[in-house]
């Protein structure tokens with residue numbers, strides 16, 4: 001099999017990601033041109049670190065910029081988007097936003113495996129899963145295709161499926177949960193070590209959701225992956241993620257250890273998202289829908305805090321000064337070393353204690 005990381009590394013500049021970090025997104029801005037000809041940021045000056053071996057949840061309402069940010073890990077931006085600042089460093093590879101051609105193709109699948117939104121509907125209905133696997137192998141210049149088939153079967157078995165049966169099946173012969181697992185097999189079969197799952201449970205019933213989440217946790221651990229789960233649903237990542245990053249209006253507004261963010265959210269948006277999720281509050285009668293709607297590209301405030309129009313803690317300063325994403329001491333009962341960051345003018349104590 002073609003070695004993705006090896007040859008891509010030689011094609012790229014030296015990475016500054018350390019062995020403990022697998023992905024370093026720094027100062028990343030991705031813009032789209034609107035119908036009115038303005039170029040506006042869907043992701044603005046984002047910093048995100050994926051620590052090796054951990055599951056990170058990237059959470060926020062629809063349109064907050066999660067998929068646009070996640071896609072840059074593949075060196076991709078949805079057309080007609082454009083990266084206007086920043087870098088995405090992959091350990092052993094370098095800045096993926098600067099790669100082109102064969103080096104970029106090798107990163108896709110060889111280093112980063114991506115399970116796209118609605119991937120359970122993306123299989124070709126006219127070909128068996130096995131035929132599509134061989135197509136994937138040929139597209140990536142895999143020299144020994146029987147090895148690829150063997151690895152796909154192993155991954156199927158790891159995910160509780162009969163490998164031979166799955167590879168001989170057409171899409172319509174598989175349940176939604178099985179198709180989602182096949183998407184994960186395709187993402188991992190070229191030996192990716194970073195797995196990105198965009199809305200992995202949307203469109204699945206509750207039982208299949210729980211099963212897919214359990215399997216993601218098992219595969220992550222078994223293979224030793226670094227995993228990013230993109231979701232609008234805090235409940236999806238509340239039990240699985242080690243770390244959470246919360247996005248709103250193209251900005252990361254809070255990040256840190258999942259358990260701390262869920263127990264003591266220090267940003268008003270994180271707090272509101274958690275309060276709106278019955279599965280996290282544990283009591284449907286306590287869940288409170290988030291008032292208002294998330295902004296689209298044209299309505300994201302150009303000045304001040306992007307969340308201020310929906311914020312329960314808004315103050316004068318929020319209209320004029322955009323709060324930076326600053327580190328802070330972390331949990332009150334675990335001060336220091338928590339790796340928490342927040343972008344808010346209100347004090348953490350005010351938000352946590354409210």
Ligand SMILES: Nc1ncnc2c1ncn2[C@@H]1O[C@H](COP(=O)(O)OP(=O)(O)OP(=O)(O)O)[C@@H](O)[C@H]1O
Nearest residue numbers: 032042062063064065066067068078079080296297
């Ligand atoms: N190809 C595109 N052309 C123009 N605008 C786009 C394009 N793709 C995304 N956007 C805009 O960028 C913003 C961020 O979109 P993105 O899909 O990254 O958000 P998201 O948080 O992943 O939401 P969702 O889960 O609904 O996809 C949105 O305002 C969206 O309308």
